[in-house]
Amino acid sequence: MTQPNEVARFWQWKWLFVMAWRDSRTHRRRLLLYVSSIILGTAALVAIRSLADSMELTVNLEAKSLLGADLSVSSGQPFPQPVRDRLDSLGGERSLQMSFSSMLVMPRTESSRLVQVRALEGGYPFYGILETNPSEAAQTFRKGPFALVDEGLMIQYALSVGDTVRLGASSFVIAGRLLKIPGETVAMSAIGPRVYIPMDRLEATQLIQPGSRVNYRAYFRFSPDRDVETLAVSLRSLRAQYFVNTETVEDRKRQVGRSLSNLYGFLNLGGFIALILGSVGVASAVNTYVRQKLATVAILRCLGADARQTFTIYLIQAVGMGLAGSLAGVATGIAVLYAVPAVLPDFVPFVIEVRFSWLPVLQGMGIGLLMAVLFSLLPLLPVRCISPLHALISAYEPEGRQPRDPWRILIFIVLAAWVIGFGVSQTRHPGQGLAFAGGLIGAFLLLNLVARGVIRLVRWVFPDSWGYLWRQGLANLFRPNNQTVTLIVALGLGAFLLTTLFLLQYSLLENLALAGSGDQPNMVIFDVQTDQKEPLQEIMAKNELKPIQQVPVVAMRIASLKGRTAEEIRSDTTGATPRWLVQREYRSTYREHLTDTETLIEGHFTGRASPAAGLPPVSIEEDVAYDLSVALGDTIGFDVQGIRIDTVVGSIRKVNWQRVQPNFFVVFPAGVLEEAPQFHVMVTRIDDPTTSARFQREVIRALPNVSMIDLQLIMSTVDAILDKVALVVRFMALFSVFTGVIVLIGVITNSRYQRVQESVLLKTLGGTRRQVMTIMVLEYVFLGSIAATTGVLLAMAATWGLAVFLFEIAFTPVVFPLIAIVLGVVAVTLTVGLWAGRGIHNRPPLAVLRSEV
Structure with a gap:
């Protein structure tokens, strides 16, 4: 009995496919046009997923060139002697780099610009190259008073190779244009154009002064048989004691992988929006197509076809449309794949080499087909309700609402779950994915409701x-x-x-x-030493400028928090306090009053400390107080360049960070930090561009270590x-x-x-x-x-x-x-x-x- 049933089922399915093909004969071009709206969404998903595979392979092949070395050791302060001894014991080939911000003076154009200076010693990069124009400049700049200058900066200020620029007290000849640095994106040059100089020329610039913010980094290259990961683990003990960070090739791969994952997720979500929008178009088109086919459905019912068979005929057409649209989307996606890298070069630290692979193609095609079919099911469901009697009704138009269909509710639930699941899968945190899905569904619902509301309003009036x-x-x-x-x-x-x-x-x-x-400051002058305040004020007076603020800045780190030492907090991987907040260096100030960018929200601000009152009360910015989990009365111990100062949280402030003037996480009362090593920041307002340029030239000429930003x-x-x-x-x-x-x-x-x-x-x-x-x-x-x-x-x-x-x-x-x-x-x-x-x-x-x- 089984074999005849199987044969009958085969012939039944064959008839359904033949009938679907015949019924579509006069409408195939229109059906293909219906499904063309999912082509771009499918193409986007195919292109982006293929691009992700290409980038992942590139990262694995060029991992060492992303770091430029086997191991990097860095710190925000000079390496203390124990660290230097430990680094000396590592062996291998070593290169040193010091990086900091300073003003680059361009005498030929009489202009200046805040840049990221990097003083380099040794053969870094050991893997990959510093891409320069001319290419030999990557080596020749190391052998004299030469500099490599960021290409974007040279274009902006019309500089040429051979021009002279000045950093601090020293002049340098531009040896070449700096095009690309291993492991860094072009977009970083928009934040801080980079300038490379030889390490042995740094001292003559006189730029490194007490309080200067400098990053110290040592790069190492080892023999291929050296276990660098194990070596990096052995150096972690230096991190807690001396604030030293290590980075290996695997660390850089993970970091780049996370960044690229965020980029893929964003691009995938954009493509998914286009796919959903196209699927809505498919549903609308299929709805109109089905309404035109009601008479045909009724005739099929008269000839003996049941509701399931007539539904299946048009479902086959919908699946065929979805398959055709997905295939067209795949072809378009492969073409788009070769265009996408042209949009992303500023955001990836390597050259994108496009490689074709089948898995992204199958994934994109599957998602496109699934979305087209799911959205087509919604207008197809009423086909099951068409009775043979409809064939006898001339010019039939369905009136009133369709009866509530549980299958329709189920499809909506599946669609919502699919959108939410896709959103969550493309973001690092589930909350972000839920926010995307909720925002997308909300945008569609709002647009739909507004559209219907506008139409009803126009009809009404x-x-x-x-x-x-x-x-x-x-x-x-x-x-x-x-x-x-x-x-x-x-x-x-x-x-x-x-x-x-x-x-x-x-x-x-x-x-x-x-x-x-208005009267708000628009010029910030920083890295001002104590003995430079008076000369700077004279230059300001000469240019008829008034200092709006003069702020002392003292560098410090957290030594203890609510009775727990910083080492205990850093070693506690289960604690609620982020370890970076304890490891970072805080630039704090002291004064007797709040500024107009600050609002007291808790406690009492103490302007001057009294030795008889116990621990000096400090004022903490609200977000940092939340992250550190501190409240009024909690104790914080600070390491002020080797001197321990214990404090108590006396107030919590809200800070307006948008204003162009110094703002701080921690503010001390006067009478505590006056004798600590410090530098100063001054802010002023300059309305005339000519005066601004003249003032900057005079300051840099007289005080070469001072930096400015407007x-x-x-x-x-x-x-x-x-x-x-x-x-x-x-x-x-x-x-x-x-x-x-x-x-x-x-x-x-x-x-x-x-x-x-x-x-x-x-x-x-x-x-x-x-x-x-x-x-x-x-x-x-x-x-x-x-x-x-x-x-x-x-x-x-x-x-x-x-x-x-x-x-x-x-x-x-x-x-x-x-x-x-x-x-x-x-x-x-x-x-x-x-x-x-x-x-x-x-x-x-x-x-x-x-x-x-």
């Missing part, structure tokens, strides 16, 4: 007083099968993403500008970083925008018959071609305007939330760019709509009126 053409163009938004809601969601999401990115970048820069407006430099640095990040974000946002355009093309093509019929009826009633075209243009203008306005308004709300709650800055709206975005979306909608609807008005009326639906 329909402008009867408008001219006929305007009223007809607006009424076309409610045409059957017009899918206005889907289009508003698709186009609105693209406008939402791009507008949010623009507004956030604008708000960040505007807040920086406001921080230096608001314009901060803004240009932040702007450069945001521009690099925005390029990647815009690249991913465009996938969503183009997906919306494809959905628009599909919708217009899908409703082509209704548009042809409407055009013919209008012509028959006396309408001219110009009037018919005007109605269509107005329809697309209304559609684009509603979508763009909805996306922009939601973007403003989202940016306000991000600005106020995440970045803690004021939200700064701007009018004209937002109007330009709205007009741009309208223009794209109109252009694509007219292109996709071309030829509609050329059909002869008689042929259309004779045709049957």
